[in-house]
Amino acid sequence: xxxxxxxxxxxxxxxxxxxxxxxxxxFVPLTLGISWIIAFYHTIYVRTGSEEWKRxxxxxxxxxxxxxxxxxxxxxxxEFEFGTNxxxxxxxxxxxxxxxxxxxxxxxxFIEATFFAVMFFGWNRVSKGFHLFSTWMVAVGSNLxxxxxxxxxxxxxxxxxxxxxxxxxxxxxxxxxxxxxxxxAVNKFTHTTSASMMMGALFIISISSWYLxxxxxxxxxxxSIVVAASLGLIASIFTIxxxxxxxxxxxxxxxxxxxxxxxxxxxxxxxxxxxFGVINQDKKVYDSQxxxxxxxxxxxxxLSLMANRSFGSFVPGxxxxxxxxxxxxxxxxxxxxxxxxxxxxxxxxYRQAKKAGDAAAAEVQLAAFNENKVHLGYGYLNxxxxxxxPVALNFYAFRIMIAxxxxxxxxxxxxxxxxxRGSLERKKCLLGLGTITYVLGIIASQAGWIVAEVGRQPWxxxxxxxxxxxxxxxxxxxxxxxxxxxxxxxxxxxxxxxxIMAKQINIGPEEN
Amino acid sequence: xITQATDRPWLATRIYRFYRDGFRQMTVGRTLWKIIxxxxxxxxxxxxxxxxxxxxxxxxxxxxxxxxxxxxQLTRPDPAMFNPSKEDNHD
Numbered sequence: 001x002x003x004x005x006x007x008x009x010x011x012x013x014x015x016x017x018x019x020x021x022x023x024x025x026x027f028v029p030l031t032l033g034i035s036w037i038i039a040f041y042h043t044i045y046v047r048t049g050s051e052e053w054k055r056x057x058x059x060x061x062x063x064x065x066x067x068x069x070x071x072x073x074x075x076x077x078x079e080f081e082f083g084t085n086x087x088x089x090x091x092x093x094x095x096x097x098x099x100x101x102x103x104x105x106x107x108x109x110f111i112e113a114t115f116f117a118v119m120f121f122g123w124n125r126v127s128k129g130f131h132l133f134s135t136w137m138v139a140v141g142s143n144l145x146x147x148x149x150x151x152x153x154x155x156x157x158x159x160x161x162x163x164x165x166x167x168x169x170x171x172x173x174x175x176x177x178x179x180x181x182x183x184x185a186v187n188k189f190t191h192t193t194s195a196s197m198m199m200g201a202l203f204i205i206s207i208s209s210w211y212l213x214x215x216x217x218x219x220x221x222x223x224s225i226v227v228a229a230s231l232g233l234i235a236s237i238f239t240i241x242x243x244x245x246x247x248x249x250x251x252x253x254x255x256x257x258x259x260x261x262x263x264x265x266x267x268x269x270x271x272x273x274x275x276f277g278v279i280n281q282d283k284k285v286y287d288s289q290x291x292x293x294x295x296x297x298x299x300x301x302x303l304s305l306m307a308n309r310s311f312g313s314f315v316p317g318x319x320x321x322x323x324x325x326x327x328x329x330x331x332x333x334x335x336x337x338x339x340x341x342x343x344x345x346x347x348x349x350y351r352q353a354k355k356a357g358d359a360a361a362a363e364v365q366l367a368a369f370n371e372n373k374v375h376l377g378y379g380y381l382n383x384x385x386x387x388x389x390p391v392a393l394n395f396y397a398f399r400i401m402i403a404x405x406x407x408x409x410x411x412x413x414x415x416x417x418x419x420x421r422g423s424l425e426r427k428k429c430l431l432g433l434g435t436i437t438y439v440l441g442i443i444a445s446q447a448g449w450i451v452a453e454v455g456r457q458p459w460x461x462x463x464x465x466x467x468x469x470x471x472x473x474x475x476x477x478x479x480x481x482x483x484x485x486x487x488x489x490x491x492x493x494x495x496x497x498x499x500i501m502a503k504q505i506n507i508g509p510e511e512n
Numbered sequence: 513x514i515t516q517a518t519d520r521p522w523l524a525t526r527i528y529r530f531y532r533d534g535f536r537q538m539t540v541g542r543t544l545w546k547i548i549x550x551x552x553x554x555x556x557x558x559x560x561x562x563x564x565x566x567x568x569x570x571x572x573x574x575x576x577x578x579x580x581x582x583x584x585q586l587t588r589p590d591p592a593m594f595n596p597s598k599e600d601n602h603d
Contacts, residue, residue, distance in 0.1 A: 117530075
């Protein structure tokens with residue numbers, strides 16, 4: 001039972017899930033993004049009838065297929081982990097996740113499986129129009145299937161459209177549209193897909209730059225770059241805007257995440273955005289040590305603007321959110337813990353009353369539970385500062401994501417400018433930088449994942465279920481074994497992908 | 513025109529041939545399919561079967577029992593078990 005829980009298990013289970021998700025996330029953005037760019041290439045071929053555009057389209061399609069094949073089904077491992085390592089959580093969210101994931105399965109199967117085959121096998125065998133339609137449908141289907149995963153993830157960050165059933169211990173869906181169209185889900189989808197489009201563009205630019213540096217497949221590389229950089233530039237600008245919207249939503253729904261990301265311990269009006277700084281890792285939320293050690297740069301008012309759309313507004317810090325701030329009417333985790341503990345006690349009393357057949361007492365306890373259920377998760381914390389996520393990891397991951405997110409549009413502009421001037425081949429430094437941009441894109445993408453997921457710790461479901469209660473009663477040893485098995489499996493698969501991909505890139509489009 | 517229409521194979525046959533010929537003409541695709549099948553075998557026949565049993569599905573026979581178990585976990589947690597100092601969750 002719960003007395004025998006191995007505390008190390010939670011962190012091992014989290015590490016295993018992070019390993020699986022981050023590995024899966026190497027492939028997903030490229031699949032989502034490059035599928036659109038290939039659809040554009042294919043469209044240009046159909047409109048121009050040029051064999052060069054056809055060869056180009058087929059080449060990038062082949063690399064897309066390699067990435068898809070190596071990445072496909074790696075996400076299923078996460079579902080295994082839910083059932084084994086996170087059984088309480090799986091049980092509790094089954095009703096919410098069931099519908100979106102079922103829709104995803106149907107959409108992925110019917111759209112992707114059907115049109116995928118036509119896209120790859122359809123050259124000269126189906127009409128040009130239907131073939132092109134299939135290529136577009138692969139892009140649409142891939143991105144649509146991502147919708148439902150992101151809806152599920154968004155619900156964990158912002159659990160709307162649900163009601164907790166104390167008899168079944170399940171969060172039950174009350175309003176499908178509220179879940180599917182929550183602002184958090186819409187923003188997460190647009191941010192993820194636009195960032196993925198950028199990833200696709202960076203992938204094409206990296207390989208094309210490599211070709212240009214070696215003087216191989218020059219026409220194909222130049223044409224690929226112009227389309228990819230144009231779409232990448234549009235996507236990167238869009239990503240910056242919906243990233244800003246994401247920050248605003250986090251400020252409203254997950255203020256602790258925003259405070260951790262900014263290393264903001266004490267709330268401020270006209271709060272500054274940290275551009276650069278070194279986090280003081282010894283700092284605790286309750287002490288008076290400085291948040292940063294040494295040199296740090298803040299831009300006054302920008303964090304307030306991002307968080308509340310107003311320069312002079314107050315942005316709560318981790319201390320305010322942990323211990324409360326009466327002046328700004330902020331309920332801290334310490335106060336929420338008391339309410340959460342009442343919710344847990346009422347839930348227990350309700351259960352006992354039901355068992356004893358005392359309907360009147362059960363009704364009273366249920367009413368008491370409903371009064372405090374929004375703070376249920378806080379009832380499982382031992383100390384208020386447990387509500388603070390890891391600060392340094394979030395702070396640095398966010399800055400890496402932002403810095404690279406600003407660099408990418410500049411790279412796209414550089415490529416477009418020199419392509420327009422006809423001097424791209426001579427810009428060796430830019431091409432050298434271009435060859436590694438995809439790796440930088442992966443780093444930015446993974447950093448974004450860290451901010452989204454580590455930033456919401458300790459919650460499996462925001463404010464309602466901490467990871468310590470979401471997990472299964474297993475020993476750490478069990479999870480450790482499979483963690484290392486995954487590490488070996490994923491490493492082998494990654495080596496397989498890189499070697500197959502490298503071989504095809506080296507062969508180039510002619511022999512395809 | 514009529515002759516051409518009657519000579520044309522059935523839709524199901526055409527779809528079958530489309531896939532068959534497509535698979536036959538694959539080059540790198542053959543390697544990828546092998547990787548996919550090996551991966552799926554490892555995932556479902558090894559990992560799922562031996563290392564990732566569904567905890568609640570294997571321990572309990574009915575949904576009522578599963579619900580009772582989870583409620584028990586939610587309502588009778590030992591606070592000492594959630595001590596973060598042992599968890600190293602923080603910076």
